[in-house]
Amino acid sequence: MSIGRGLGTGLALALAAMAAHAPLSAEDGDVVLAADTTGTPAERAAQMVAQLTREEKLTLVKGYFGGDFPPTEYVAHPDAIDGSAGFVPGIPRLGIPPQWETDAGLGVASQGTAKIKRPRTALPSGLATAATWDVELANQGGRMIGSEARADGFNVMLGGSVNLLREPRNGRNFEYAGEDPLLAGRMVGAQIAGVQANGIISTIKHYAVNDQETERGVANFLLEEDDLRMSDLLAFQFAFESGNPGSVMCAYNKLNGDYACENRFLLTQVLREEWDWPGYVMSDWGAVHSTAKAANAGLDQESGFGLQRDDHFGDKLAEAVATGEVSEERLRLMVTRILHAMFDKGVIDNPVVGDESLIDFEANRAIAQADAEAGIVLLKNAGNVLPLAGAKRIAVIGGHADKGVLSGGGSSQVYPDGENAVPGIEPTGWPGPVVWYPSSPLAELRALLPDTEILYADGSDPAAAVRLAQETDLAIVFGTQWSSESIDIPMRLDGEQDALIAAIAAASGDTVVVLETGGPVAMPWVDDVEAIVEAWYPGRMGGAAIANVLAGMVNPSGHLPATFPVALDQMPWAGEVRRGHVTYEEGATVGYKWFDARGIEPLFPFGHGLSYTSFAHRGLTARARGDGIAVKLTVTNTGEIAGGDVVQIYVSAPWAGWEAPQRLGAFAKVQLEPGESRNVELEIDPRLLARWDLAKPGWQRKAGSYTVTVGTSSRALGESVQVDLDTLHLGPGWKPGG
Numbered sequence: 001m002s003i004g005r006g007l008g009t010g011l012a013l014a015l016a017a018m019a020a021h022a023p024l025s026a027e028d029g030d031v032v033l034a035a036d037t038t039g040t041p042a043e044r045a046a047q048m049v050a051q052l053t054r055e056e057k058l059t060l061v062k063g064y065f066g067g068d069f070p071p072t073e074y075v076a077h078p079d080a081i082d083g084s085a086g087f088v089p090g091i092p093r094l095g096i097p098p099q100w101e102t103d104a105g106l107g108v109a110s111q112g113t114a115k116i117k118r119p120r121t122a123l124p125s126g127l128a129t130a131a132t133w134d135v136e137l138a139n140q141g142g143r144m145i146g147s148e149a150r151a152d153g154f155n156v157m158l159g160g161s162v163n164l165l166r167e168p169r170n171g172r173n174f175e176y177a178g179e180d181p182l183l184a185g186r187m188v189g190a191q192i193a194g195v196q197a198n199g200i201i202s203t204i205k206h207y208a209v210n211d212q213e214t215e216r217g218v219a220n221f222l223l224e225e226d227d228l229r230m231s232d233l234l235a236f237q238f239a240f241e242s243g244n245p246g247s248v249m250c251a252y253n254k255l256n257g258d259y260a261c262e263n264r265f266l267l268t269q270v271l272r273e274e275w276d277w278p279g280y281v282m283s284d285w286g287a288v289h290s291t292a293k294a295a296n297a298g299l300d301q302e303s304g305f306g307l308q309r310d311d312h313f314g315d316k317l318a319e320a321v322a323t324g325e326v327s328e329e330r331l332r333l334m335v336t337r338i339l340h341a342m343f344d345k346g347v348i349d350n351p352v353v354g355d356e357s358l359i360d361f362e363a364n365r366a367i368a369q370a371d372a373e374a375g376i377v378l379l380k381n382a383g384n385v386l387p388l389a390g391a392k393r394i395a396v397i398g399g400h401a402d403k404g405v406l407s408g409g410g411s412s413q414v415y416p417d418g419e420n421a422v423p424g425i426e427p428t429g430w431p432g433p434v435v436w437y438p439s440s441p442l443a444e445l446r447a448l449l450p451d452t453e454i455l456y457a458d459g460s461d462p463a464a465a466v467r468l469a470q471e472t473d474l475a476i477v478f479g480t481q482w483s484s485e486s487i488d489i490p491m492r493l494d495g496e497q498d499a500l501i502a503a504i505a506a507a508s509g510d511t512v513v514v515l516e517t518g519g520p521v522a523m524p525w526v527d528d529v530e531a532i533v534e535a536w537y538p539g540r541m542g543g544a545a546i547a548n549v550l551a552g553m554v555n556p557s558g559h560l561p562a563t564f565p566v567a568l569d570q571m572p573w574a575g576e577v578r579r580g581h582v583t584y585e586e587g588a589t590v591g592y593k594w595f596d597a598r599g600i601e602p603l604f605p606f607g608h609g610l611s612y613t614s615f616a617h618r619g620l621t622a623r624a625r626g627d628g629i630a631v632k633l634t635v636t637n638t639g640e641i642a643g644g645d646v647v648q649i650y651v652s653a654p655w656a657g658w659e660a661p662q663r664l665g666a667f668a669k670v671q672l673e674p675g676e677s678r679n680v681e682l683e684i685d686p687r688l689l690a691r692w693d694l695a696k697p698g699w700q701r702k703a704g705s706y707t708v709t710v711g712t713s714s715r716a717l718g719e720s721v722q723v724d725l726d727t728l729h730l731g732p733g734w735k736p737g738g
Ligand code: BGC
Pocket: 085, 103, 104, 158, 205, 284, 285, 411
C-alpha cells in the first residue's frame, strides 16, 4: 500500500547528496558531510552547524504539518509523509536528512487529514501499560512502535507522554501513565528508550502541567515551585533519566504566567542549567505565541506550520536574528541541539528507509497483546467468580463486545488494519472518529470456551438484556467510556450504561463487569456485581486479551496506576473542570497522596489489583546506601498457578513536612511459578526521601528514622522497617550515578 506522497523524495535527495560526496575531512574549508562518523554527537553537531548558512539554520527550526489543513487553507509540504504530524526539511547539500515526524505513544498514528489511514499496530493505552508496572514490557512496546515508525520512514516519534493524572476527567489520561511521578516517569522512560533503540528520536511530552484539555491553549496553571518539582517535573525527570529522549515537546498551556513554549524556567533553567540535557525542544502544534520571547526562553523548533497558524519561526525569526533580537549564537544553539539529537539517536548514521514490508504485524500484535494482558486490572472478584468455570450458559452484554474494543481519540489515534469495527459513532470528525479495533471479546471467548453457550445482547434494549441475563448462569457486561484529545469528559461510563449494569446486577445471578475506559470512572453498582475487570483501551488485540483473562488463560497482574475515586467530591476539585487562572491547590498532593493526606477512602486505591493466585512478601530489610535506601525482600507465589506480582515499596518521613503521609519509593514486577520464591532488591531514589527546598534550591532531606513498607496497594500495607538517615542536600541537577 502507498503511504502517501513524497516519502521518498526528501530521503532520496539526502541520500543522493551523500553519495555525491565521499566523506571529507574538515581541513582547508572542505565540506564535511553529516555521514562522516568522526567525533562525538556534540562534535559532529558543532561541525555541521559551523557549515550552515543562516538560511539553512532557519530551515531546521521550522516544522510543517504533515497533511492539508483546510481551516487555514494550508497545503502540506510536498516532502511530508501524507497524514503525518509533521515534517522539517533537511539540508541535502550536507546530507542532513529531513525530520519526518509521527504521533505518538500508542503506535504510528494517522492524522484525521490523512488521505489514507495507515493501518498500524496499536498498543493498549498508556494508562494500561502503566498498569503493568513492568518496565520491560513498556520498553518492548516502545521498540515495537518505533520499529513500525522507522519502517514507515519516520525518524521522530512524538511520544511518550508523562503528564500526571490530576484531573480524572482529562480526556488525554489514556495517553499518559497515571498519577505517581516514579511509576509514570519510569514506565514512560522505558518506552522512550525502546522507541529510540530503532535509531530514531523519541519526544517526551507535554512539558509541562498540561494535565487537562479544558482551555489547554489558554489556561494558566499555577503551582508553587516546590510542588511542581515534587510532582509533574519529577515525573519528567525520572523519564529523562531512564529514557534519554532526543526531544521534548513544550505544552500548549501557560505555567505560572508564561506559555510553556516561552517559559524560561521550564526550557532553560530546568532543562539546560539544571538537568544539563543536550536535546532539542519542539513546540506542540500551535503552541508558539511569540518569536524572540520563545526563542530566547529556550524553544528550539516550531512545529506544525499550517496547524500552527501564526508562523513565528519563519520570516519573523529571520528578522529577529537580523535585528539581533535573537542572537546568531542563540540560533546556532537551537540548531546544534537538533543536530545533536539526530546524531546521538542514529537518525543520520542509520537513516530510515520507509519500507512497510519490514513490519512483522504478527509479532507486533503479540507484543500489543502481552502488554494488554499484563495491564488488565482485576478490581474485584467476590466468591472467585473469575476465572470463568462451571457456567454452562453465559450472557455477554453491551460495549460492542461482539465487534471489538474501544480506543481513545485525537492525534494519537492509531488505525487498525481492516475497518473500524463499529463505524459511524459520533463524533465522526475531530476529536473523533471513535475507533473500535476489530478484536471481539465475544468471539474470542467463544473460541476459548467451546463447551459453553455464550449468548449476546447489545444492551440497546435493556429489558431484553436483563431477560437474557436471567436465562443464563452468569452475565458479563461491558462498560465503555470514550475519551479524546481536546476534550475533558465526565468521570463515568458513557450514556446509560450504569443503569444497564445496575439492572443486570439486580436481576441476574453472578455479574461480571468489564470496563474499557480512558481512566477512572465512578461505579455506582460496585457492591451489586461480583467481579470487575478494568481493561482500559486494550489496543489492537484487546478482545483476545480480555477473553484470556476472563477464561483464566492469563492470570491478571495489572495494578492501578491511578486512584479510582468514589465520586468527584473526593477530589481536590469537584466543580466543572477549571478554567482561566487555575490554581492546582493540591500542589504535589496528587492522587493517592491526596486521599492519604485527607484520610479519604477511595473506590479502589492506587496500586490495587487482584490475581488468581496469592503472593507473600517476607523478610523486608532496608538500609541506607549511597544517597538512597536499598530494600530487600522475598516474594513467594503461595497459590496454585503462575502469576505476576507487583512489589510496591512505600516510604514515609518521620516528620510531617511531606506533601503526603507516604510516597511510592520503588516497585518491581515479578513473575513466579506456583510455590516459587524470589529475592528482590530495590533502590529508593534519594529525591523520594527529600523535599524540594526553595530557600536553598535542591532536594533537602531531614535526618531521622524513615519507614519503609511493602504493600499490595497504597492501602494494603504489609511489613515495614525503619531506616535511620542523615540530613542531606542534593543540588537541582543531581542524578543517579552522576
Ligand atoms: C498534540 C500533540 C501531538 C501534535 C501533533 C497536538 O495537538 O497535543 O500531542 O503530538 O498535535 O499531532
